[in-house]
Amino acid sequence: QSVLTQPPSASGTPGQRVTISCSGSSSNIGGHVVNWYQQLPGTAPTLLIYSNNQRPSGIPDRFSGSKSGTSASLAISGLQSEDEALYHCASWDDDLNGWVFGGGTKLTVL
Amino acid sequence: QLQLQESGPGLVKPSETLSLTCTVSGDSISSSNHYWGWIRQSPGKGLEWIASIHYTAITYYNPSLRSRVTISLDASENQCSLKLKSVTAADTAVYYCARDRDYDDFDFWGQGTLVTVSS
Numbered sequence: 001q002s003v004l005t006q007p008p009s010a011s012g013t014p015g016q017r018v019t020i021s022c023s024g025s026s027s028n029i030g031g032h033v034v035n036w037y038q039q040l041p042g043t044a045p046t047l048l049i050y051s052n053n054q055r056p057s058g059i060p061d062r063f064s065g066s067k068s069g070t071s072a073s074l075a076i077s078g079l080q081s082e083d084e085a086l087y088h089c090a091s092w093d094d095d096l097n098g099w100v101f102g103g104g105t106k107l108t109v110l
Numbered sequence: 111q112l113q114l115q116e117s118g119p120g121l122v123k124p125s126e127t128l129s130l131t132c133t134v135s136g137d138s139i140s141s142s143n144h145y146w147g148w149i150r151q152s153p154g155k156g157l158e159w160i161a162s163i164h165y166t167a168i169t170y171y172n173p174s175l176r177s178r179v180t181i182s183l184d185a186s187e188n189q190c191s192l193k194l195k196s197v198t199a200a201d202t203a204v205y206y207c208a209r210d211r212d213y214d215d216f217d218f219w220g221q222g223t224l225v226t227v228s229s
Contacts, residue, residue, distance in 0.1 A: 044222045101149075
């Protein structure tokens with residue numbers, strides 16, 4: 001059971017906008033930044049969003065992140081087939097004194 | 111460009127110790143202000159953080175694994191190592207090393223190495 005809660009799956013058609021939620025508590029998301037990782041099939045995770053809503057160099061602006069209270073969201077607009085991947089959220093947790101992850105959301109592009 | 115490469119045996123017997131090494135290039139682990147961490151992913155599961163270490167020897171461990179894990183740095187080889195003792199089948203996973211930006215994120219990851227625990 002992951003500390004952060006994500007839906008196990010999400011889907012959309014090309015061009016659509018999809019959002020993935022990540023729910024936590026005051027000891028993690030409520031007090032620390034959230035980051036998101038994209039894991040394409042058979043590859044290692046890569047940083048997609050950091051500091052709640054910042055994109056590393058090279059990440060298209062179709063990807064955006066937001067945080068409110070103890071929850072965060074990842075939005076993907078203009079969905080493309082290459083966006084089909086596993087998406088993970090993460091944050092630091094003061095109670096555990098360590099990193100916590102969500103269980104991951106598998107995005108399918110129909 | 112920062113690169114991380116994990117290495118170690120792909121098969122470990124139950125009750126033995128899993129030992130992995132992460133070789134870092136493009137950054138010096140002894141001068142970087144970052145931490146260096148290990149994360150694993152069991153088959154079909156999500157990511158699980160294991161431990162992180164700074165060159166000043168500050169370490170953080172996942173409480174659920176703390177009693178079995180040791181993380182260390184070798185500045186001369188620019189490597190980060192992980193030891194997990196008394197392994198069981200539940201420790202079968204892909205193990206990743208990553209640069210840990212201290213409360214912020216893991217900005218660079220290795221490609222991962224699959225470790226299977228089986229007799």
